[in-house]
Amino acid sequence: MxxxxxxxxxxxxxxxxxxxxxxxxxxxxxxxxxxxxxxxxxxxxxxxxxxxxxxxxxxxxxxxxxxxxxxxxxxxxxxxxxxxxxxxxxxxxxxxxxxxxxxxxxxxxxxxxxxxxxxxxxxxxxxxVPGYLLPGSSDAPRLEMGDTRAELRGLQVLSDRVSRTDDLAGLLKTLLHSLCELFRVQHAMFLMHDESDARLYAVESAGYETSGAGAEVGVGEGLIGTVAKTRRPLRVSGMGEMLRYGRAVRHEMQAEGAQLCEEIPLPGLCDAQSQLALPLVVGERLIGVLALESADPLAFQDWHEAYLNLLANQAALAIERLAERADEEPLPEPERPPLAARRRTFTWYEKDEVVFCDGEYLVRNVPGRIFWKLLKVHSQTGRTEFGNRELRMDDSLGLPAYKDNLESRLILLRKRLAERCPDVRLVPVRRGRFMLERDCELELEAR
Amino acid sequence: MIDGELKEFLQTGHVCVIATRDKKLRPDWGHAAGVRVLKSRCVVFVAPDSSNRSLANLRANGLIAVVVTEPLTHRSIQLKGERAKLRDLTPAEHKLAKRLAQSARQAVIEVGIAPRVAATWNFDALVAVEFELTGVFEATPGPKAGTEVA
Structure with a gap:
């Protein structure tokens, strides 16, 4: 037997x-x-x-x-x-x-x-079952765990890197890129939990053609949202088969007159065949979700889930620690060199709380409000250095009084700028301080 | 009993599994290349090497269930039958079974199985199992599964 x-x-x-x-x-x-x-x-x-x-x-x-x-x-x-x-x-x-x-x-x-x-x-x-396959077909290979010592070593290296990082952006980048390097993960994404509107938004990614920064998933929506809601890891192999099964049931239920919602598109890979989503939790609080994807239906095994869950717990604590650090004091404003003749137009749509750059969507909600405030202050006063503390004190930004995820919102904003408007940058200078740098003239309009 | 679109679906060549049981009511499954639909009878082309137990059950009691599934959509139809008899395939059935087997392999390739792997499914030396239809049921996963369709 x-x-x-x-x-x-x-x-x-x-x-x-x-x-x-x-x-x-x-x-x-x-x-x-x-x-x-x-x-x-x-x-x-x-x-x-x-x-x-x-x-x-x-x-x-x-x-x-x-x-x-x-x-x-x-x-x-x-x-x-x-x-x-x-x-x-x-x-x-x-x-x-x-x-x-x-x-x-x-x-x-x-x-x-x-x-x-x-x-x-x-x-x-x-x-x-003898004879199920033609004679001479290969026997089923056992999927081995591989060299456990090598995987343990990988876990230790990754754990060390996470412990040593002293800023949130660096931590997330280190976490995702080390997963790709040490665990042969092809695609990884971190989504931060925003408690104020029960959504998760992508902050950092590795292995994708575009960063996906700003992509959003509601808590309870789709695979990642389900992990966020239940706070339990979920490993899905053969996603194609799983979704085909789900769609078959959906089709049958619709034929029976059931009122169903729209299918939720997966963030990330359009042809993902397996996914491992891990909740990052500290105490009762959900920090975010680490989502790994692969086009290989058998990319993630039991041991990935066990090992990487350990790592997710450590990363959750590290993110919490870095998000709560005190900010440093501001420095005097430096001399700015003259700007190039280029001009960027930023438009703030008050009703939708969204910022457009040269007519194209840039960022919305809290990161949008933050960016619009920075642009206004900068254009009115010429100030370039800003601190996290003043943002936290500004009630108009709508940051939660406790656990505001400000750092992760700034990371998201930086990524959106890098992708959509590299002429304007928010460059960290010291703990809790950053510079608004620009290589263009600014034109601001509110609608 | 079966005609039109349903007959076409069944004879298109999707993935096909049969179920039987022995005298102690212990169930078994078997592997088949596909189905031929007659008026009130059907023929299922069973792979004997992997379905020994089921073929023995059929010789003993003639009771059979056959499910035909399109892997891409999970659409499934189940046939129930009795008085199953085992026999050789006719020359025409050999041709039909060959086409059904090829189509079944293609159906799993459509859902991501490598063609070289699908090609190893053993449908050589098939046995024809002809039975009297006693029911045709919806078997697609969902609330309607189990309802009679013909």
Whole structure:
């Protein structure tokens, strides 16, 4: 008998599993299962979203036969199983439900498409299916963890780098670029939680063609928003399959007249096949979400989740520490060289709280209000150095009185400027102080 | 019993799994290349090497369920049948089964399986399992799964 633990790649949801059952009269039935969850070497749990024929059969006759397939080789195994019990609460249910919630949130079926129960089955026998593939096809390769010592070393190096960084922008850049360098992550993004409007906004990224700074996700929306809401890590392999399944259910529910929301586009890679999203939490407070993506459906394994969750906890503490540091005192204004003849027009739309640069969207909400204030003060007084403290004291900016994420908002603003208007820069000079530098004339208009 | 679009869907060549059970009501699954729809009967082309147990069950009790699924959309239809008989494929069925198997491989390539991997699915030396239809059911995941469609 094959050991269940050797079939871990088959439990990643990349290739759907099938379950054969029969009722007490002996009529067979076969259906696909969205999730087969490895519990231990003698048990699996299957997700139950609908009280369907499979479930009714199991109530009459507890025996079933599950087909699982290796996602890389397509080789198959036969699991003879016997129903033990259904759980509709507890840690197992919560973990399986998280994935269903993510599908539901992403495909606009939040609260409608949900896990009814985690059905636990005793595994009576596991048999490789001979002849499923043509003779000479390669045996299923085991997905090894790799050199654990190398991964541990990588974790230590990354942890050291995070500890040593003394500014938030540097910390986020170090965190994401080290993930790519040390853990072979291809695409990583950090989204800061804005408690004032229950949204997450992308502040830093690595591995993407554009930074994506300013991209927003509501708490509870899509995969990242689900992680933010539940504060639990979520690893999705075979995202394409998961979303196809979700869309099939959505189509069926719409045909039944269900009122559904729009599908939430994934931030980041348009062809992401796997995603690992980790919440950064300090105490009860959500700092943000670290989202890793890959076009490889099997990019993230169990160990990634375990290792990187440790790192996420450390990063959360570091972000909190850096965001709370006291600002330094201002220096005298330096002499400014004459500007080039270029001119930039910044427009403030009061109603929408958005700043446009030369007719194109630049930034909005709190970072928009901050930027507009800086531009106004600079153009009226010529002042170039600003401090975080004065921004915190300005009620008109709408920063929360406590835990305002000001640093991360400034990082976002800097990134948007670097991408959309490199002639104007906010350059950190000392702790809590920065200069507004420009290589152009400014024209300001408010509408 | 089955005609029009439904017949076309079933005979297009999607992924096909069968279910059977033994005398102790222990279920089993088997792998198939596809389905041929007759008037009140169907034929499913089963891969014998990977479906020994199911073929033995069919010889013993003739009860079968067949699900045909389009992987890209998850649209699925389930056929239920009885009095299943095993036989060789006719020359025309050989041609049809070859086309269905190729189409099934193409269907999994569409959802990201490498063509060289899809090509290793063993549909050589298929067995024809002809059965009397007792029901046709919606099997697409969702609230309608399990409702009778024909």
């Amino acid at each position: 094959t050991a269940l633990r050797d079939l871990m790649p088959c439990f990643q949801g990349v290739v759907p599993a099938a379950i054969a059952t029969c009722d007490s009269a002996g009529v067979p039935n076969v259906a696909y299962v969205s999730q087969v969850y490895y519990l231990d070497d003698g048990h699996v749990a299957l997700s139950c979203q609908f009280f369907n024929k499979t479930r009714r059969n199991i109530d009459q006759n507890p025996y079933a036969c599950v087909k699982v397939m290796h996602p890389v080789t397509l080789d198959a195994w036969r699991l003879d199983v016997k129903f033990v019990r259904a759980e509709s609460s507890g840690p197992l249910f919560d973990e399986m439900e998280l994935r269903i919630q993510a599908i539901a949130a992403h495909t606009g079926m939040k609260g409608i498409f949900r896990l009814l129960s985690s059905d636990i089955y005793e595994v009576l026998d596991v048999q490789h």
